[in-house]
Amino acid sequence: MGWSIPIGSVKGTEIRIHVTFLLLLAWIGAMHYIQGGATAAVEGVVFISLLFMSVLLHEFGHVFAARRYGVQTPDVTLLPIGGVARLERIPEEPRQELVVALAGPAVNFVIAGVLFLLLNGPLPAGSAEVQNPGVDLLARLATANLFLAVFNLLPAFPMDGGRVLRALLAQRMGYARGTRVAANVGQMLAFGLGLLGLFGNPILLFIALFVYLGAASESHAVQLRDAARGMITADAMVTRFESLPPSSRIEDAVQALLRTTQREFPVVDGAERLRGVLTREDMIRALRDQGAQTPVLEAMRADIPQIGHRRTLDEALALLQQTGAPALGVTDAAGRLIGLITPENIGELMMVHAARPSPPAPVSSAG
Template identity: 55%
Template sequence: MSWSVTLGRLFGSEIRIHLTFLLLLAWIGVVYYRQGGAAAAIDGVLFVITVFACVTLHELGHALAARRYGIRTPDITLLPIGGVARLERMPEDPVQEIIIALAGPAVNVVIAGLLVLLFSAQPDLGQAVALSDPGPTFAARLAAVNVFLVLFNLIPAFPMDGGRVLRAALALRMSRMKATAVAARVGQVLAFGFAALGIMGGNFMLVLIAVFVFLAASAETEGTSLMTTARRLRVRDAMISAFEALGPQSTLDDAAKVLLRTTQHEFPVVDGAGKLRGMLTRKGLVAALAANGPDMPVIEAMETDIPLAPENARLDKALDAMQVAASNFVAVAGSDGRFTGYVSRENLAELNMLTHADWAATPRHSP
């Protein structure tokens, strides 16, 4: 995720923090300082950091449960509105999805229970939703936040944990695609409710959460639809085979000329042996031109570590490879191992739209 920095690794997952999180810390520090001076500001900032440590443990709960089923979690990113664990794929088994979804809230239940047992904390949910209020005690506030995280995450607003449990439960009785559509629709309706409450109550954070839930639900529906389509196709059915390639010796000026005379958004960099060295994106080209000028070699601006798939491989496996590599492309190789084309997320989205449009336009007859 852009605008994020790596803090370290835990249990095989890279822990990242989005730079906007620093704005939250600054805001909390200012609010607490106005209420109680420097000591209160330090307490407030430390409290928020501790809350997000609990959020990290929540996401690690998902990651460890997923690892039990052979699913890696490449990274966990902390945002001002919570954490996001990026699993390399979602399990197809609804029971496994339920276990993974509930593992996160279970961690918060354990944390809240330990705070109550060890520090006699008395959680008050009124304190959990008001981070700008110093509240009674550190342990009580932290316990309240963990109880709130359990309750909030179990709301069936896809793609939150409760929404994933709802999708998995529905998938026990219907197709995964239909279950996702229903769960996403429920999530979007609840997002409108969050937004309305946030606007009426002047709670900007709730509005922000509503926007995130709505967009994430739409993205999950599209992703599930694409994976459903991909299971029926091979890589060769989706690959881009008509393109202009650049050589390792090409410069940004050469790439700019190709950009102007074609409609390509990305440019494969292929060596003399027919092997793909990397992909230069339009965004990368423009940024490199601005920073280094037209004489810079393309190999210094291209994206590398592009996953490779044979032409006859299943398209859903190529999608999995893109997810694991966090890449926007999959290179396609022919039987001789030479680069013959590529698949991009953009043309996959177009393929999905065309496939469903064709399905909708096909006449159907009752038996």
């Protein structure tokens, strides 16, 4: 994730802190300093640091549960809004996803339980005021962990509760349909939170937007995987496109842009090897800043990933999403460029997939 700083690793999973999290710590320290001086500032920073340690342990609950099923986690990033564990994939076996989803909140419940034992009694009055430095630190931390666990179990993506709901539904109606239903439930919950937020709690409006977009994103991702299932890159690639030789200049690219409907132009050498891709945005920027005689080699994007034409479309989609590239070069066995995969033609593939009627369910006969 961009703007994040690695601070260590645990058994192959890198721990990263986003720069905005450091800004949050500085802001918390400044606010507490204004209210109560240096001592209050230190207490505020310590509390937030311990709270985010709980968030980190929550994410590692997911990480270690996922590893039981062969799913690796390259990194965990701490953000001001929480933590993000980047799993290589989400287990599509419902029982496995259920275990992975519940592992995070379970960690928070365990932390809260340990803190209750250390407090040796019921929570003191005012422990729900987690930002009040006058309340016992352990009591506030226990309350915050309970809140994290309960909040994450709300039945809405991208919270763990949305994945729990999807896993339970998928056991009866399949993964794709279970995702659609869980996403709809999450979006209805988002509308409810949004309505409550209109009555004086702006934080609920932010949470509602976060939940709504998360549900839509999860539904879209599963639809994409469903459309790609069983396909190879050759099934989805664009094969009719205009390419540019390395000797071309921006002026030549502009002419190609005007006479075609393309937005991405591969730069291909005499051996039909991909050298890079020049996008419409790169072209316009170079034309404005450097002029029409600029070589395309200076304006193109050279770090374009490539994939073989017999590889699965799932692999191609993962590569496209991980790199954020404008296109993916598809090559034959000799390494020559034979096609392109772009977000635009993937979107068209999804529209075709959604428009096709579902095959009728098989009818069983008694006998």
